Amino acid sequence: MPSPSSSRAVLLIHGGAGTLSREAMTPERADAFHAGLAESLRAGHAILAAGGSALDAVTAAVQVMEDDPLFNAGRGAVYTTDARHEMDAAVMEGSARRAGAVTSICGPRYPVLAARAVMEQTEHVLLAGDGAERFCRDAGLEFCPPDWFGTRNRLDALQAEMRRRAKGLADDGDQSRKHGTVGAVALDSHGTLAAATSTGGMTAKRPGRVGDTPVIGAGTWADNRTCAVSCTGHGEYFIRYAVGHELDARMRWGGQALTDAATTLVEQELAAVGGSGGLIAVAHDGSFCLPFNSVGMYRGFVRTEQAVLHTGLFRDGERQTPA
Amino acid sequence: MPSPSSSRAVLLIHGGAGTLSREAMTPERADAFHAGLAESLRAGHAILAAGGSALDAVTAAVQVMEDDPLFNAGRGAVYTTDARHEMDAAVMEGSARRAGAVTSICGPRYPVLAARAVMEQTEHVLLAGDGAERFCRDAGLEFCPPDWFGTRNRLDALQAEMRRRAKGLADDGDQSRKHGTVGAVALDSHGTLAAATSTGGMTAKRPGRVGDTPVIGAGTWADNRTCAVSCTGHGEYFIRYAVGHELDARMRWGGQALTDAATTLVEQELAAVGGSGGLIAVAHDGSFCLPFNSVGMYRGFVRTEQAVLHTGLFRDGERQTPA
Numbered sequence: 198m199p200s201p202s203s204s205r206a207v208l209l210i211h212g213g214a215g216t217l218s219r220e221a222m223t224p225e226r227a228d229a230f231h232a233g234l235a236e237s238l239r240a241g242h243a244i245l246a247a248g249g250s251a252l253d254a255v256t257a258a259v260q261v262m263e264d265d266p267l268f269n270a271g272r273g274a275v276y277t278t279d280a281r282h283e284m285d286a287a288v289m290e291g292s293a294r295r296a297g298a299v300t301s302i303c304g305p306r307y308p309v310l311a312a313r314a315v316m317e318q319t320e321h322v323l324l325a326g327d328g329a330e331r332f333c334r335d336a337g338l339e340f341c342p343p344d345w346f347g348t349r350n351r352l353d354a355l356q357a358e359m360r361r362r363a364k365g366l367a368d369d370g371d372q373s374r375k376h377g378t379v380g381a382v383a384l385d386s387h388g389t390l391a392a393a394t395s396t397g398g399m400t401a402k403r404p405g406r407v408g409d410t411p412v413i414g415a416g417t418w419a420d421n422r423t424c425a426v427s428c429t430g431h432g433e434y435f436i437r438y439a440v441g442h443e444l445d446a447r448m449r450w451g452g453q454a455l456t457d458a459a460t461t462l463v464e465q466e467l468a469a470v471g472g473s474g475g476l477i478a479v480a481h482d483g484s485f486c487l488p489f490n491s492v493g494m495y496r497g498f499v500r501t502e503q504a505v506l507h508t509g510l511f512r513d514g515e516r517q518t519p520a
Numbered sequence: 521m522p523s524p525s526s527s528r529a530v531l532l533i534h535g536g537a538g539t540l541s542r543e544a545m546t547p548e549r550a551d552a553f554h555a556g557l558a559e560s561l562r563a564g565h566a567i568l569a570a571g572g573s574a575l576d577a578v579t580a581a582v583q584v585m586e587d588d589p590l591f592n593a594g595r596g597a598v599y600t601t602d603a604r605h606e607m608d609a610a611v612m613e614g615s616a617r618r619a620g621a622v623t624s625i626c627g628p629r630y631p632v633l634a635a636r637a638v639m640e641q642t643e644h645v646l647l648a649g650d651g652a653e654r655f656c657r658d659a660g661l662e663f664c665p666p667d668w669f670g671t672r673n674r675l676d677a678l679q680a681e682m683r684r685r686a687k688g689l690a691d692d693g694d695q696s697r698k699h700g701t702v703g704a705v706a707l708d709s710h711g712t713l714a715a716a717t718s719t720g721g722m723t724a725k726r727p728g729r730v731g732d733t734p735v736i737g738a739g740t741w742a743d744n745r746t747c748a749v750s751c752t753g754h755g756e757y758f759i760r761y762a763v764g765h766e767l768d769a770r771m772r773w774g775g776q777a778l779t780d781a782a783t784t785l786v787e788q789e790l791a792a793v794g795g796s797g798g799l800i801a802v803a804h805d806g807s808f809c810l811p812f813n814s815v816g817m818y819r820g821f822v823r824t825e826q827a828v829l830h831t832g833l834f835r836d837g838e839r840q841t842p843a
Contacts, residue, residue, distance in 0.1 A: 277651075283651075294760045294761070295760070296759065296760055300623075300648055300730075301648045301649055301651075319726070320756065321726065321729050321730075321756055322730075322755075322756045322759045322760065323729070323730040323731075323735070323759065324726070324728040324729055324730065325623055325624045325648050325649060325728045325729075325730050326624055326648060326649040326650075326728055327649075327727065327728065328600075328606075328624075328726060328727030328728015328729065329728045331727065331728070332726065332728065403642070403644065403647070403651060403655065404650065404651030404654065405647040405648045405649055405650060405651015405652045405654070405655065406644050406646070406647055406648075406651065407623075407644075407645075407646040407647065407648050408646075412646070412735055412736070412737070413735070413738070413759050413760065413762070414735070414737040414738060414759070414762035414765060415736070415737060418762075432645075433643065433644055433645045436619065436645045436646065436736050436737070437617045437618070437619055437645065437736065438617070439736070439737035439741075439762065439765040442737060442762040442765050442766070442769070443765070443769070446765070446766070446769030446770075446772075446773055447769075447773055449769075450769055450770055450773035450774035451773035451774075
């Protein structure tokens, strides 16, 4: 087993792939996204730098994005065709492949904490719908009313999409409607990997539709022997390609390096079949990558040895901020 | 790509792992299980022998078990602690990794047809709860009232378990409470693989609990390049080990033979961590296996070239019946 020094600790985050087209991105809006990503990184970095766990770091990083209405998770979650929110989240910790996930919930302020409570307080991995919400109440998680999650922008996006459909127009190919997920992966100073993902799903999604986020092995995966992975993109493809577990398998059985495996899978294989999106992944040796095949992927990373927050939205224009 | 002749076509089924202890198995009850398994095999075999598709064969085989109250899927599904039914099902077809699944539904007579409708009539892979049921109504699937799914035996099992818990007794280790899933995998004369799985879950499960059945990559998987897999057992372990996709990966990246990979995974690795259960799997070359680490696994297989229905409940006592 590798035993990375604390200087190897690293945190990566994503805030969705292509949730705004390049044209629609004003300088003010770009600043807001960079700032939101930096705040998320800062929260996780503080934990890792103090010798905390990867699980705590990814949870904290995701909570910041769940609270930020810019991101499609928690507050700011998109709407279903019923004008409701259905949120999914998952966490996984790599030392013993412990995992927890929730799907189709609306209530807990932090869906990632709901997923973590499933992992830590039940013998189960996945809870759905009303039963999941009931468990969250019993677990004492903070709840918010449905209105708390909604924003004017998301409602406008729903109405625009419903008008488009009412006119019988074909899918506009707008990646912004399909991509919106937040996630984090980390390697801590103890050599443990963890991943967390949270999402409101797709704007105007069919009620009940579940993407890859809460599917352990697809949108979320962590194993200390290989890597931790969190995905964002067109979830159905990420399920059918079992993306998270596929990277694990390419390392474990194929002897591939994480970066080679992830880049090939995202930029070539998923791109070839129309599976738009991206992922963040970190390996047990501290190597990491953030490949995407969409116009952009809101993302960031920080190494504890450098304490510099790297954030990016599109392929160029990366910014660096002191932690 | 392999191109098996029609003589290579094969169907395997399971009706759960250890759903009755050996001691509780009377000769009459054993006869009933063998007959139920044989009827399921017969339905799928008729399709394969006529040159039909693996997808049609596994669907038909699972429907027979969903209708049979002996098996924990469809009619005969177990109860949650709320004395309700929450059923899950999935299908996957190996030529293009198409997949469909439903979770936490009660309504469609054949949950496997609900999963198949998701695959064939939507752009989605997984639908949950009320939204899934609404889709099934819109798709014209046959519905049955909740009472139709219930049986006296399952209600007795729920009440016995609730009494046990009320007394504060620890988990009795009764595998029969945790294992009950039906499934089928097939290779057809065109060289296509398919898998289908359906379940009522665990007796006295927490409402909302989702096991491995509808998790593509865990309880259900099919890819023509490798294998088709359907699992039964303690679902949380099968999710955390991504069992279906793990077999695919061991063949594709590890160069392992299906039988070696599946036997090692089930009989050694899952057994070692307490992941009781088993699986059925068939490879693109027609090789297949039915490993389990539990007391029994209700199972069967038929090769079209032989037209003999093989059925088994425990390790010994396999029966053969003409198709």
